[in-house]
Amino acid sequence: MGGFLAAIFWVYSIVDCAVQPQTRHRGVSKGIWIAIVALVPVIGGILWFTLGRRRANDDGGAIRIVAPDDDPQFLRSISKSEQDARIRRLEEELARLDDETDDGPASDSTAPDARP
Template identity: 65%
Template sequence: MARLLFILVPVAIAFWVYSIVDCAMQPPTRHRGVSKPAWLVITILLPVLGGILWFLIGRGRGSTTAPVRAPDDDPAFLRGLGSQSEQDERIRRLEEELAQLDAEDDDPRWKRHERHSGDTDGDDLRGQRGALG
């Protein structure tokens, strides 16, 4: 029995010290359950049991994947958006294109072509503009 104690006591002390050091060295974000100081108190006051609890419950696993971020939280996405002036310029160009398309709807040349095409039922040829041009 004495020989067993000479083996188990140093192993328990080594485990206890290792669990305290591991708990102290982990970043606070990797502690589950309670805060980092609370885990230190648990591992110090309950030598073997505290270490076992630390490794089973308290120590969070490190993730191998990057955390998923929403687009508005991702700096790379936000850099890719460009400045407000670039967005305003793009909106201005799109509005100009829309105004040109509206002007084509009011263009008398299209109406003249519709009259000469023999279209008697009054259907609009807007869907066939590419073929007419």
């Protein structure tokens, strides 16, 4: 049973190492990691998951795209009066949209082509 589980882990480690993009490999290149995992079955897999595989949230200094509302530098660059004016415009637009939906469509009984 232990040998079967070790074989499953070994195959899973090789596949995981092979399908990860190059940017998710730490230390050495993707080909070398695949060789390590394939040639040293269980220990290679353990090394891959503990040392070689970069986590999804571990960007390694990559450039991160941030939405303007989440970017502190952008928020500091907007003056208070610009923020207030934008909020006022959005509130007016929301009120206008709210008024349009409150009226609702005309019912079928008042329509000119309604049939009894």
